[in-house]
Amino acid sequence: MGNGCIHIRNISADTFYSPEVSQPEPQDKDKFHEKTRNSEPKIHLDLGDAPEPNLFYNRTSELTTLENWILSRTRLITILGLSGIGKTALTLQLIPQIQHEFDCIIWRSLHNAPPLASLQTNLIQFLSQQQEIELPDLINYLRSYRCLIILDDVQTIFSSQQLAGNYQPGYENYGPFFKQIAESCHNSCLILISWEKPREIAALENQQKNCQTLQLNGLGExxxxxxxxxxxxxxxxxxxxxxxxxxxxxxxxxxxxxxxxxxxxxxxxxxxxxxxxLGDLEYLLHQHFQRLSDTEKQVMSWLANQNKAVEISKKPALLELSPSEFLKAVESLRRRLLIEKVQKGDRTLFAVQRAIAEYTKTNIK
Ligand SMILES: Nc1ncnc2c1ncn2[C@@H]1O[C@H](COP(=O)(O)OP(=O)(O)O)[C@@H](O)[C@H]1O
Ligand SMILES: [Mg+2]
Structure with a gap:
């Protein structure tokens, strides 16, 4: 299944990625590296600051889902999940499965929250060097070649102490950038790895615009x-x-x-x-909680102290929030994956998992 866009594939390079292969030395990271397979089409690969692949169990169905989305020319894929759930590891594992589909694969972490202009310059620099061709804009490269761009730690461009998915001042232009990649005609793909879903993506998904989201859950047994x-x-x-x-x-x-x-x-x-x-988990959870707004903290504290799953059809009398503030905070906490839905017959209840509840009770008053 294609999306009707014309794809020009006229380049060659010599890079293949295998998760068993260790990463290049830092000074070589922007170069092409690793194995050459003469018989295969060639791929330009720059994993930038991606971590080393490590021990990896299961995730077969998630990898199949992602691969199918890529094969069906999904343009924007968001992988969402709490820190530590395995988003980065999963995406690294995906690369060897789908690399033959692409002319170029680039991985960038937004850990240091680069402004969009410098990220675009960096991506264009890489693409223009590899293709030995200068095009006016990133989108032109995405149209001319089949590129996979992976952006990790996207949550850094969202504001702290506000409801989920609000861009930090100076980063609002990421929104239209994501929208353009989802909506315009090309055969490339952008993967966003994040704790929070960008707002425009929820709207685009509703309109079925070549956008998919994978919410990553735990490893199970x-x-x-x-x-x-x-x-x-x-x-x-x-x-x-x-x-x-x-x-x-x-x-x-x-x-x-x-x-x-x-x-x-x-x-x-x-x-x-x-x-x-909690031990070291306290620090990991702190990173999530420092992003919450005051209203979200109030709701978390109330919910954590219920010690069971509860209904939210009415605003709890105890909370000094308006009904709309209460619902917005619950919705935002759901987007951050900090509260869980529990289905009891035809009733939907909400709860906080035990480790998060424990953190909330000791740290949020
Ligand atoms: N499927 C897996 N099997 C085994 N270990 C995993 C798996 N996924 C992740 N891990 C390990 O868990 C830790 C967190 O994974 P990571 O991908 O960094 O999480 P995230 O990117 O969601 O914060 C890492 O040490 C990673 O090696
Ligand atoms: Mg990660």
Missing amino acids: SAREIFTEKGLAESENWSKLIDLYRGNPLWLNTAAAAILDLFNGEISDFLSYDSLV
């Missing part, structure tokens, strides 16, 4: 491999840990390290401790 690899005992308790941390590989690694260090590897001692031991 395949996270047991993490405990095997760490040499954790008491395998009968592993499922409890996975459930407690919703299969988040970074949180599970952090918990496993604390169990080995503080509890001599005894999961049951860890689980029966007076309160959930």
